[in-house]
Amino acid sequence: MSFTETAEQMALRQAVAQLGGSYGYDYMVTKARAGGDMSELYAEAGKLGYLGINLPTEYGGGGGGMYELAIVEEEFGAAGCGLLMMVVSPAICGTVITKFGTDPQKDRWLPGLADGSEIMAFAITESDAGSNSHRITTTARRDGGDWILNGAKTYISGVDVANNVLVVARTEDSTTGALKPVLFVVPTDAAGLEYTKIEMDIISADRQFSVFLDDVRLPADALVGAEDAAIDQLFAGLNPERIMASAFAVGMARYALGVATEYAKERVVWRDKPIGSHQGVAHPLAQAHIEVQLAKLMMQKAATLYDQGDHMGAGEAANMAKYAAGEAGTRAVDQAVQTLGGKGLASEYGLSALVAASKLSRIARSSGDDPQLRHPAQPGPAKVVLMDTSPSTDPSAAEAPLVLRHDADLIATLTLDSPENRNALSARLVGELAGLLRDIDVDDTRPCRGAHPHVQDVSVPVPTSPRVHARADRRRGGASGGVVAPDRRSWTSRWWPRWRATCVPAVWHCLRPATSP
Numbered sequence: 221m222s223f224t225e226t227a228e229q230m231a232l233r234q235a236v237a238q239l240g241g242s243y244g245y246d247y248m249v250t251k252a253r254a255g256g257d258m259s260e261l262y263a264e265a266g267k268l269g270y271l272g273i274n275l276p277t278e279y280g281g282g283g284g285g286m287y288e289l290a291i292v293e294e295e296f297g298a299a300g301c302g303l304l305m306m307v308v309s310p311a312i313c314g315t316v317i318t319k320f321g322t323d324p325q326k327d328r329w330l331p332g333l334a335d336g337s338e339i340m341a342f343a344i345t346e347s348d349a350g351s352n353s354h355r356i357t358t359t360a361r362r363d364g365g366d367w368i369l370n371g372a373k374t375y376i377s378g379v380d381v382a383n384n385v386l387v388v389a390r391t392e393d394s395t396t397g398a399l400k401p402v403l404f405v406v407p408t409d410a411a412g413l414e415y416t417k418i419e420m421d422i423i424s425a426d427r428q429f430s431v432f433l434d435d436v437r438l439p440a441d442a443l444v445g446a447e448d449a450a451i452d453q454l455f456a457g458l459n460p461e462r463i464m465a466s467a468f469a470v471g472m473a474r475y476a477l478g479v480a481t482e483y484a485k486e487r488v489v490w491r492d493k494p495i496g497s498h499q500g501v502a503h504p505l506a507q508a509h510i511e512v513q514l515a516k517l518m519m520q521k522a523a524t525l526y527d528q529g530d531h532m533g534a535g536e537a538a539n540m541a542k543y544a545a546g547e548a549g550t551r552a553v554d555q556a557v558q559t560l561g562g563k564g565l566a567s568e569y570g571l572s573a574l575v576a577a578s579k580l581s582r583i584a585r586s587s588g589d590d591p592q593l594r595h596p597a598q599p600g601p602a603k604v605v606l607m608d609t610s611p612s613t614d615p616s617a618a619e620a621p622l623v624l625r626h627d628a629d630l631i632a633t634l635t636l637d638s639p640e641n642r643n644a645l646s647a648r649l650v651g652e653l654a655g656l657l658r659d660i661d662v663d664d665t666r667p668c669r670g671a672h673p674h675v676q677d678v679s680v681p682v683p684t685s686p687r688v689h690a691r692a693d694r695r696r697g698g699a700s701g702g703v704v705a706p707d708r709r710s711w712t713s714r715w716w717p718r719w720r721a722t723c724v725p726a727v728w729h730c731l732r733p734a735t736s737p
Contacts, residue, residue, distance in 0.1 A: 221521070221524055221525075223517065223520050223524070229287070229288065232270075232273075232288060232291055232292070233291050233295055235268075236265075236270060236291065236292050236295040236296065237295045237298065237299060239261075239264065239265065239268070239296075240261075240295055240296045240299025240300075240301055241299050243258075243260075243261050243299065243301045244299055244300050244301055245299070245300025245301060245475065245570040246300075246570070247261070247301055248300060248301040248302075248425055249423060249567075249570070249573050251425045252423045252424050252425040252573070253423065256425065257380075257381050257425050257426070258301065258303060258425045259381065261296075261301060261303065262303060262305065262336050262339075263336050263337075265292070265296075265303070265306075265336060266335045266336020266337065267335065267336065269282050269334075269335075270292045271292075271306065271309070271310050271333070271334060271335070271336045272310055272314070272330075272333060272334025272335060272336075273288045273289055273292060274286055274288060274289040274310060274311070274314065274315070274460075275310065275314050275318060275330055275333065275334045276318060276326075276330070279318075279326055279327070279330035279331050279334060280330065280331040280334040280335055281314075281330065281334045282334075285523070285526070285527030286311070286315075286460050286463050286464075286526045286527055287520065287524060287527055289306070289310065289311060289460075289464065290463055290464060290466070290467040290519060290520075290523050291467075292306065293306050293307065293464050293467040293468055293471060294467040294468075294470050294471040294474075294516075295471065296471060297467065297468055297469075297470065297471015297472045297474070297475060298471045298472075298474040298475050298478070299471075299475065300475045300570060302468050302471050302472055304377055304378065304424070304426040304468065305339055305341075305377065305378045305381065305382075305426065306464065307461055307464040307465055307468060308340070308341055308342045308377055308378060308461075309333055309338075309339050309340045309341075309378075309382075310333050310334070311457075311460040311461060311463075311464040312342045312386070312457040312458070312460060312461045313329075313333065313340040313341075313342055313386045313457065314330065314333045314334070314340075315456055315457050315460045316386065316403065316444060316445075316453055316454075316456050316457040317329055317333075317444060318330065319445075319453065320403075320444055320445030320446070320452075320453040320456065321444055322441070322445070324441065325405075325441065325444065329384070329405065332383075338383045338384070339381050339382045339383060340382055340383065340384045340385065340386055340405070341376055341377060341378050341382035341384070341385040341386070341408075342376070342377075342385070342457070342461075343373040343376045343385050343386065343387045343388065343431055344356070344373070344388040344454075345373060345374055345375050345376065346358065346371070346372065346373055346374060347372070347374050356371070356388060356389070356390055356401075357371055357390075358370065358371025358372070358373065358387065358388070358389040358390065358433060359371060359389055359390055359391065360389040360390070360391040360402055360404065361391065361392075362391075363437070365439070365440050366437050366438060366439060366440065367404065367437070367438045367440070367442060367443060368435055368436070368437055368438075369387065369389055369404060369406065369433045369435075369436040369438065370433055370434065370435060370436075371389060371433050372430065372431065372432050373387070373430070373431040373433075374418070374430045374431075375418065375428050375429075375430075375584070376415070376428065376429050376430070376431050377426055377427075377428055377429075378426055378427070379408060379415045379429040379431060380415075380417070380427060380429065382408055383407065383408060384405050384406060384407050384408060385406045385407075385408060385413075385431065386403055386404070386405055386406075386444070386457075387403065387404050387405075387406050387431075387433070388401055388402075388403055388454060389401070389402055389403075389404060390402065391447070400448075400451070401451055401454050402443060402447060403443070403444040403445070403453060403454065404438055404442045404443055404444065405442050405444060406433070406436060406438060406442065410436050410437075410438070411436070411437070412433060412434045412435050412436035412437070413431065413432070413433055413434075413436050414431075414432045414434070415429040415430060415431045416429060416430050416432075417429055418430060421576065422576040422580075423573035423576070423577065424573075424577055455531075455535065456531075459522075459526060459531065459534055459535050459538045460526065460538075462522070462538035462539060462541065462542040463519060463522050463523050463526065463534075463538050463541065463542075465542050465545070465546075465581055465584070466515065466516075466519040466522070466538070466541040466542050466544075466545035466546075466581075467519060467545075468581060469515070469542075469545035469546055469548070469549035469578070469581035470512060470515055470516045470519060470545050470548075470549065472549055472553065472574060472577065472578060472581070473508070473512045473545075473548060473549040473552035473553065473578075474512065475574075476552050476553045476556035476557075476571060476574055476578075477505060477508060477509055477552050477555075477556055479556055479560075479569060479570060479571055480505060480555065480556035480557075480559040480560060480571075481496070481505060483559060483560050483563075483569070484496030484501050484502070484505065484559055495559075501559060504555050504558070504559075505555060505556075505559060508548070508551055508552040508555045508556075509552075511544075511547070511548035511551060511552070512545075512548045512549070512552055514544065514548070515541060515544035515545040515547075515548040515549075516545075518537060518540050518541040518544050518545075519541040519545060521537050521541070522534050522538040522540070522541045525537055526538070542581075545581060546581035546582035547582065549578050549581050549582075550578045550579060550581070550582055552578075553571065553574045553575060553578040554575075554578075556574075557571050557572075557575060
């Protein structure tokens, strides 16, 4: 893997930098303060082929990859006029449609995304779920040949300038009944779709909206790709989003450090020497520059892996890049303002608007400062209750889902005092339990090959899922209310002896078919 850019990539970087420089920070901030948008820059970038450089040539794109699109975003940011909708429209939506869309869908949407004549927003975030696709509540149900969407999204960028929104919803799998993510292209003028602006204390030409979907009826071809593509098509767009968010942050950081460096070279206070000649000013700027360049390297690695088709490696690298770029970008802007002192907050020097904007790269789409990451859950017992997933004619079954069978005496309950559980059992533990259930003795005399007739699967789903098969609940502290000290021994040494001695016989006993008295 080489990060030495080709002649074509270097020429692209230079050309985009020149275009960005003709607009610059003043253009962006003037539009933002007036409540406008950067449609002129966006349209010119599309006309010159920069927006669709990652899209297939047969649909008007440049035939490049995510690396080239990241170059465009970074250079616009370094000029002080980063385009947020580039992260959304060609990167997320364009990639998803390219990989999973049908030929008619590609013909319909990709040319407009490539030349900038159409903009597509992306709606996944919800108030109670964030961007966790397993917890979103926006639903899609079939109604004849159409789809009906209901739900609400929040912090959706650029809905006011978009022609369509790529909406992430959930629908029921026809075979398993499990809820799975599906994506729909929804026109912003569709009946039942409304959006309201979220007032933000941030100077940006890109605005955020809450989107409401009330019985929005869509034709069958609004569904992007196959209904069974599920999570794969969602992550096909989220990895490019993280790469582009990293480019956005790196570009902004480069702009801020450029302003600070020029100021430090020219500002003279003591002995006719610029303040940049003093280590107290120069070294923090150098450190910020190093951190930005390291984040840029990870961004380039993520883009290269993605373009090579290594999506697993690209996913990991993209998350690292997004975290590193968000942290480095925020510190770079802060240090730039610190270098200018009071002037750093003056409109004249073009840094004050970036103080809040730089936080965007740390917050959206996910925050590296998640309280759950900084403060791990306190230890406590975990309880697993298995349920019946077999068809039933009992009308009361839906009222009492936490049973293995409809006979209340045949509930299998395992209580595991796992000091390291995080509201869910480990996949290994659940896997072993699932193996026991698959090999259960149906008639208590000989093993049954295949699944138990009353147990279809065992999993650890989202707690809010209506079809819970294995639920884990964490309670803080022990019986006395104190906090149990974490046990740092390995899983095997802690739990396997107890599991083998107590839980295995208990499960077999509880799952044994009932006998008449």
